[in-house]
Amino acid sequence: MAKKQSFLSRLRSGLLDGRHAVIAIPYFWFLLLAAIPLLIVLKISLSEMEATSVSSMIDWREGWPKLTLNFASYQFIASDSLYLKTYLSSIKYALITTLLCLAIGYPFAYFMARSPKHLQPMLLMLIMLPFWTSFLLRIYAWKTLLVSNGVINNVLMSLGLIDSPLAMMNNSFSLLVGMVYSYLPFMILPLYANLSKLDMRYLEAAADLGTSPFKAFWLITVPLSKAGIIAGSMLVFIPAVGEYVIPELLGGSSTLMIGRVLWDEFFSNNDWPMASAVAVVMILLILLPMAIYNKSQTEQMEAKA
């Protein structure tokens, strides 16, 4: 009791002092809107759907609470091979997207960091500008480009390069084009931030010692930009795993993505426990990449400090 009182008085005096208020305001905000909601998802994933509401986990019987954990949703995910296939397919598409973004974005960021200093702010803004214009509209734009009577097929056919339209829509090609297109800036920006700070003297020293530019690139530039590579890859991979809008608009029915399964469980089947269980497993999948990302960010901050 005494302890509680001291806690309350501490809380009262703490709120009056600026430092505590500055910390408490964002703390409550994020606890309420980020942490507690995730715990509720975990809770609901362990309950069952009863008619229109979710079964209560704690049951009061004879004055004693009885905790019921219901693993039915998880058992279903484990037993139905479609879920496993969809998780694997989401990881596959996210991984391919990350590798393609790296393959396109790394040379780009490298060349941008080497271009004349006065041009760099403009080149950077041209990368950011599409990011500011609606993501949804840009994905829609790819639809108009890729469909069988779409702009690309029309142009190719009128030039006589192809006789019949190429099947570029509603398959893994259109899905990957959309994903790479949307996530490429997330790869380029951290890489550019990293590569533009690279000390050129290392490369000059290597050249003086007779290293070929190609070898110097692999032995010096790439290892020194490791932090940028990790940050960019995680910023692409993590959201790509759970992507919903791009597969829905460009992927067609044949490309399996877990974000769509979650959406359908929730909106079409109204099965909240199932949607929650799908979400919990998805979080477990991205936990490791998230830990890698956080570790690299902290290391970078410590290096700066």
Place this chain on the structure above:
Amino acid sequence: MSLAMNKLFAKAWMIAVYIFLYLPIITLVVFSFNDSRLVTIWSHASLRWYEALVKDADLISAVLLSLKIAFLSALMSVFFGTFTAFALNRYKRFKGRTLLSSMASMPLVMPDVIVGLSLLLMLVSVQHWLGFPERGLFTILLGHALLGTAYAAVVVTSRLREMDSKLDEAAMDLGCKPLQVFTLVTFPLLVPALVSAFLLTFTLSFDDVVLSSFLSGPGYSTMPMVIFSRARLGLNPTINAVATVTITVVTIAVIASSFYTSHQERKRKREEAQAYSDSNK
């Protein structure tokens, strides 16, 4: 490879990436002026889809709702994001700092569907106990403000790191109280960052479809929700017209704000140099 070849290759690579990034946007704009009902076949130039757009009551009311939500959620995001950035950067050590920083980065990295689902389930439980809030404008606003706070915190943080803490210390040495330090020194220096955080979170909210779909109730459709449901059904030239209007407004705003920011930056540097040379006289 010779040096000239290298340079040529670098240029070609960069141009190819820019074409990849801008091709869809340019197509959207060009075909918004196409007379044909078929989005992808050019007939001749006309403004008929803009006329259709002006008469499209559903879309207009969705745009107004989106603007309202984007404005309010951007204000909330900047407010909470600034507090988050201060808590994480000015107070290096306090209990639960790691928890706060991971909670603040959660909306940045979590897939939208999980953020949307978790927020909705939380709001449904709250409504179960307290009888409010009803799903609608307020719940969408909370979702967008959560996402925006995380982004605003990043923007403000990067400014706080650049800022010289010596200025704060000098103000305190001259007898400023902490609140005065904030209003007289820190805040004026932060304004450009707050403006860009506002613009960023405004566009994030204006663009969001997943969170809104989870959090909205009957009668509350934002512009992206309307566009998304139409785009799912097929191609629709009015979407091109909406896109062109949005892109024009956003491009002007981004260019104007980047001029404003660089102008402020130059002004601040000039003033600092002036103050420094005055103090050395």
